[in-house]
Amino acid sequence: MRKYALWIAGIAIAVGEVAAQSPFTFYGKALKPGTKTHELVELSDGKNKATIPVTIFHGASEGPVLGITAGVHGYEYPPILAGQQLIHKIDPGQLSGTVILVQVANTGAFLGRTPFLNPADGKNLNRSFPGNAEGTITERIADFISREVISKCDYFLDMHGGDAPEDLTPYTAYYHSDDMPEASEKGRLMATNMGFDHVVVFNVTGKTAGLSTYCSAEAFKTGIPAMDIECGGLGRSEEQQVGQIVEGVQSLLKQLKMLEGQPLATPSIAVIKKRSYLSSDHKGIFYAAKTSGDYVVKGMYLGYITDFFGNRLQDIYADQSGVVLIILGTPPVNEGETVAVIGSIENNK
Template sequence: MKISFLYLTLLVAFLTTHLTQAQVKPFTFVGEKIKAGSKHSVLLPVGKGENSTVIPVTVFHGAKKGPVLGITAGVHGLEYAPIMAAQQLPKYLDPAEMNGTVILVHIANVPAFLHRSLRVNPVDGKNLNRVFPGKPDGTLTDQIAHVISNEVIARSDYFIDVHDGDANGDLRPYSGYYNYFDMPEVSEKARQMAVALGFDFIVQFGNEQSLTEEAIYCSREATKRNIPAVDIECGRKGFVEEKYVQQIQQALLSLMRHLQILEGKPATVQNPVMIAKRTSVSSQHEGFFYSDLTSGDYVKKGMKLGYITDLFGNHVVDVTCPTDGVILYKTFNPPVKKGDGLFSIGHIN
């Protein structure tokens, strides 16, 4: 009996694929063994009784060996562009075609998301991105941070936390990474990751000798564990704008290509603007804030950025620029309290 060349080719491809998958061990995640070339979704329980929640996670375990990439979206529940990008990302990932593993946290802070709560968890009033590494016996937000730190970050070889400008922030998209002088290898790998995300602005966090204090921030917890980590800031004003959702998706896929989890080349930007320092401008009064500027505008030291009126509409003070740079973030809606951040200005070398 004659066997066609096409049949032999398909048989060899089939046997090669299955032999390769057989050599890749299952990935164990919270007690579940996930076979090579498959995915598994789970709701991680956090807390007990009324003060409890879940964290939706999908693990994509590739058919071939490779690194583990952890991804978190929705650390802040009103940052919709990252959350929507995470919801759509699975359709771009086929574990049978992947090298390594992706741990995707769809929404880190479910209570804040469901209650449309700005920056804090409504259960305990805490900002999840200010309590890492968390506590197993703390309040619900502390426990969420503890679960993410130990079940996601600790399992990762590389890590990315995705944010946007939330409901009152006009933000210019950028990527960011932590740079500490006594961690040159981790910092350099993180820099390469930030470049691979394809943003034309890259912000360096840290820029200090060492990281000695508590992590506080999600991605800095990864850095503290010697795991190269990056951030995305993309999206604004509490909107679901498809262009920013798509930009985040493409950035995540580009990062996976850089890490060789996916085939292909990353979509890097030639000569991105590197920002090593930022200056915050805060309100010294309560009332109404007005400004005609927008994120991405270039500003000069001493120029008028806007002004504040009291609750009757009387002019109180002009807001002036403390340094030359570019507006990365600004409060775009009227209400302000004393101490509220109005602008984040990136210094450009």
């Protein structure tokens, strides 16, 4: 702590104390307070390589550590472009605490324009946590994020959007477990203070003992309040979606008292605790009758599937009332593939 005093007529009058920030260590380097540092982390499994761009904003004063990942799925562009804007939006001189921002976790998928999977080894990074330091390149990326980012955090945010075929309505989501009430409540406050109209609850009560699998689940499993953003889809990178994410992250920093100011106010939030997944029984062509964000009632018609000669094979109907969170927005469909996700509205806050 640094003490400050006001001198009046030669008499020192104490006016308070300001927390002195210590250097922050990332990947073996000590970073000075009030600085922004770009790091290119190189990983290799002996066959494939990965380069991970990371920006660390080490604030001028003490505060929590917030970890943020973008590009875990490299075809989900709005979070990645939001990260590029946050490079210039977050001023470490005005920041209390530290932000570790993984700009593109899966550069192989991003540069290869590959939905869901890393083309180097065919693995889904968001199904690979906590990772393996001796595994394939995707498993090593997950291991790096688990060890060098998540383990250093007090709070964690994983930023996603609908992937290439997915028409998605924007929402935030947080992890909840009855066995972890403090981390759950902190996650709820994070998710409900980002200006999004829909908030999904990932209830993992009794499910935290096994492998985490998902990026943000790895954080929550270790007791860190964790949440996701889902914004964008269909391979688009529209300015409105990017801006919504940027504003949401800035609002989160205010909610966590890492920046001065009040978080975004959202008069009404639709809370979703139950989601249903509707899948295809066939491979062929899907014709959607609804779009993301539409409100539906149980039994409402959502679309149909044909074979490659136009023969109608299956009609898709809503199995519960709620909002269409995701629906296939492109024609191809495979047997067993999810064609729509409906979120049941529990209550409004």
